[in-house]
Amino acid sequence: MVPHTMTPRARLLLTLLSFTWLMPIGTSCSKDTREGSGASAQGTPTATQGTSLPVQVMPGLEVSSPAEAAAALTREWRSPYALRKGKLPARRERKLRRCTDLDGVEVNDVDVTVTQEFHAFQMKAIQCLALRRVARAQPSRVSHVRDVLTMQAPGDVLPAALAAAFSDEDVAGLAQAARVGRSWRDFDKALQFEEAPNGAHWRELLVQSESDEGYLQWWATGDFNADGYEDVLVFRSLGATGGTIADLAAFVLTRTQPKGVLQVLERLR
Numbered sequence: 001m002v003p004h005t006m007t008p009r010a011r012l013l014l015t016l017l018s019f020t021w022l023m024p025i026g027t028s029c030s031k032d033t034r035e036g037s038g039a040s041a042q043g044t045p046t047a048t049q050g051t052s053l054p055v056q057v058m059p060g061l062e063v064s065s066p067a068e069a070a071a072a073l074t075r076e077w078r079s080p081y082a083l084r085k086g087k088l089p090a091r092r093e094r095k096l097r098r099c100t101d102l103d104g105v106e107v108n109d110v111d112v113t114v115t116q117e118f119h120a121f122q123m124k125a126i127q128c129l130a131l132r133r134v135a136r137a138q139p140s141r142v143s144h145v146r147d148v149l150t151m152q153a154p155g156d157v158l159p160a161a162l163a164a165a166f167s168d169e170d171v172a173g174l175a176q177a178a179r180v181g182r183s184w185r186d187f188d189k190a191l192q193f194e195e196a197p198n199g200a201h202w203r204e205l206l207v208q209s210e211s212d213e214g215y216l217q218w219w220a221t222g223d224f225n226a227d228g229y230e231d232v233l234v235f236r237s238l239g240a241t242g243g244t245i246a247d248l249a250a251f252v253l254t255r256t257q258p259k260g261v262l263q264v265l266e267r268l269r
Contacts, residue, residue, distance in 0.1 A: 055222035070135035099128035129268040137222030140230035155185035164238035214238035
């Protein structure tokens with residue numbers, strides 16, 4: 001548990017550091033490769049029909065291309081997980097060593113004993129789902145999403161679905177907001193963003209609201225549903241202010257017109 005006396009920024013940084021030991025062996029890119037990926041992500045191509053926009057992967061996902069994402073799915077992690085006793089009894093292999101071992105496994109099937117470890121495994125599972133999407137992503141013809149990547153306060157274009165959901169009541173409220181196309185800022189008037197330390201490279205923003213705080217990290221762009229339009233993959237982690245409850249999820253978002261709130265194609269959690 002992170003001490004409540006720490007500042008929100010310090011608590012966020014400690015949370016980020018707690019995930020680093022979970023990354024797959026050998027997935028870290030060289031400094032030149034990672035910085036090159038970040039630089040390409042900062043471009044904002046004009047959305048024109050017939051343009052081939054390549055898939056781009058941001059440093060936060062720890063791979064730099066769809067090919068690397070595909071390879072990372074079968075690479076062993078530094079530390080394996082185990083299934084809980086009695087969970088998925090038909091599975092003879094009880095150890096989880098790589099992303100492909102998570103097929104058919106839910107977070108509650110895994111033997112984790114403390115809140116921090118639970119959230120760390122949840123983060124790992126979300127990363128694996130994201131790697132699968134990136135590995136299958138295609139170049140796109142039209143982009144109406146790349147300008148969002150450079151916004152310092154994207155709350156007016158991000159959908160309300162990105163708000164934290166800590167209860168069934170929260171889930172119901174967000175579902176209603178999604179049906180009417182409300183933005184995150186429409187749903188949460190106290191929403192604020194701030195660039196994270198080294199955020200320009202990591203494509204990351206700190207998120208602060210009245211009752212929760214966390215961070216948002218852009219992970220990749222590409223055509224994830226084969227419709228020709230560029231989509232964006234974003235991860236966000238939000239926790240209740242002064243508490244340990246957290247909501248971690250990644251989203252595939254898209255927009256088929258130059259303006260307006262992005263739509264959720266898929267939620268990964």
